[in-house]
Amino acid sequence: MNIAIAIDQIPQDALPSASEAGPVPTRIVVAYGFWIFLLSDIVMFAALFASYAVLVRSTAGGPTGAQLFSQKTVAIETACLLFSSYSSGLMSLAVNSRRYLRAYVGALVTLALGAIFLSLEIREFLSMIAIGAAPQKSAFLSAFFTLVGCHGLHVALGLIWLIVMMVQVAVFGFAARVQRRLLCFSLFWHALDIVWVGVFTVVYLMGVSS
Amino acid sequence: MTEAQHERAPGDRPSREMDASAPSEFLVYTIGLFVAILLTATSFWTANTTLLWPGGVLLGLAVLAIAQMGIHLVFFLHISSGPESTNNVLALAFGALIVFVVISGTIWIVADMNTNMMMPSGGPMIMKMQH
Numbered sequence: 001m002n003i004a005i006a007i008d009q010i011p012q013d014a015l016p017s018a019s020e021a022g023p024v025p026t027r028i029v030v031a032y033g034f035w036i037f038l039l040s041d042i043v044m045f046a047a048l049f050a051s052y053a054v055l056v057r058s059t060a061g062g063p064t065g066a067q068l069f070s071q072k073t074v075a076i077e078t079a080c081l082l083f084s085s086y087s088s089g090l091m092s093l094a095v096n097s098r099r100y101l102r103a104y105v106g107a108l109v110t111l112a113l114g115a116i117f118l119s120l121e122i123r124e125f126l127s128m129i130a131i132g133a134a135p136q137k138s139a140f141l142s143a144f145f146t147l148v149g150c151h152g153l154h155v156a157l158g159l160i161w162l163i164v165m166m167v168q169v170a171v172f173g174f175a176a177r178v179q180r181r182l183l184c185f186s187l188f189w190h191a192l193d194i195v196w197v198g199v200f201t202v203v204y205l206m207g208v209s210s
Numbered sequence: 211m212t213e214a215q216h217e218r219a220p221g222d223r224p225s226r227e228m229d230a231s232a233p234s235e236f237l238v239y240t241i242g243l244f245v246a247i248l249l250t251a252t253s254f255w256t257a258n259t260t261l262l263w264p265g266g267v268l269l270g271l272a273v274l275a276i277a278q279m280g281i282h283l284v285f286f287l288h289i290s291s292g293p294e295s296t297n298n299v300l301a302l303a304f305g306a307l308i309v310f311v312v313i314s315g316t317i318w319i320v321a322d323m324n325t326n327m328m329m330p331s332g333g334p335m336i337m338k339m340q341h
Contacts, residue, residue: 024217031219035298039305046309050316075254082246089239089286092221187221190286194279201275205257209267 027180034184038191041154045195048150049202052143056207060138065207068133073124074204077117078196081155084113085193092186098174107166110189114159121152144203151199154192161185218294221287242285249278 056065091106125145128134135145165185168178223235253274256267283289289299 027222028217028219031221032217032297032301035220036301039301042305043308043312046312047316050313053313053317054320071254071258078250082243082250085282085286086239086243089242090236093235093239183219183221187287190221190282193286194282197275197278197282201253201271205253205271206268209257209264209271 027176027183030180031183031187034187038187042191042195045147045150045198048143048147049198052147052203055139055143058139060140062138062141063131063133065140065144065203068128069204069207070124071204071208073120074200077120078200080113080117080120081193081196084110084117085190087113088186088189092182095169095174095179095182100169103169104166107162111159111162114155114162118152118155118159121148121155125149148199148203151192151195154195158185158189158192161188217297218292220289220295220298223288238285238288242281245281245285246278249274249281253278 087106087109091103091110094102094106125148128141133141135142162185165178165182168181172178223238253271256262256270256274262270283302289295289302291299
């Protein structure tokens with residue numbers, strides 16, 4: 001008798017099948033689609049990482065990574081991106097609880113840290129080109145500028161996206177579609193930080209220590 | 211229909227009304243930040259120290275980076291092992307498989323070609339892989 005009751009209760013605790021639960025909310029469909037896009041973006045970065053790893057020794061008599069990279073700049077860039085990832089996480093909490101002031105502050109901090117990261121990276125690129133370490137110098141430098149530049153381009157697009165989203169929050173408020181786009185933005189920004197973990201490890205730290 | 215019956219959107223956390231025992235979201239992000247800072251600092255220390263055996267530094271850096279990516283996924287992107295995020299985890303696992311195949315396959319194949327196309331002894335080694 002008790003066993004029969006226990007068996008009866010099992011299906012109620014388990015998740016119902018997709019057809020029983022009804023149509024999936026748009027928020028989940030949109031975020032899942034963006035998740036698939038992010039994974040394909042990361043696969044593209046994997047190809048760039050692979051070509052960098054293959055070409056890293058092909059310096060053609062030009063400068064090597066150990067001669068070019070400044071670890072201090074990389075440490076500041078890493079800190080900027082990590083803290084901007086944190087502040088964008090706090091921003092998404094404020095968005096979910098519909099708090100305007102916290103969302104704006106989180107967005108501004110994210111924007112400022114992202115801009116500092118980008119300006120440091122552009123300065124690093126320009127100083128490398130100024131001493132003759134331009135992309136056309138060697139296969140190593142071509143691979144370096146492609147990989148790190150592609151990440152920098154993503155950060156720049158993310159900053160533009162964030163500004164557009166803040167305008168949308170100001171105009172439309174926390175409408176459902178604005179909240180969905182902000183969820184996608186925070187996924188994008190966290191994914192960029194994950195790619196940067198690979199960049200600073202593979203390009204900068206391994207380049208300096210070996 | 212409540213959302214708990216569905217898959218969870220990637221990046222979303224279960225809300226506290228549904229699961230009162232879940233830690234606050236602010237706390238989750240803060241723990242993730244501190245662990246990530248710790249791992250980053252360890253990475254920079256590993257790359258610069260002379261205390262460690264040089265041959266193990268690259269492996270150590272790779273392990274630290276993968277650990278930090280895991281921390282970001284769990285604490286910032288809220289990937290969990292719960293039944294409601296199965297789809298997200300499956301997609302992630304497939305992506306990780308492709309990333310692994312692309313990177314390790316490329317390095318393996320090109321290293322193999324490098325070895326086989328090496329000049330005879332005394333040949334100009336500088337010709338190797340100079341595209």
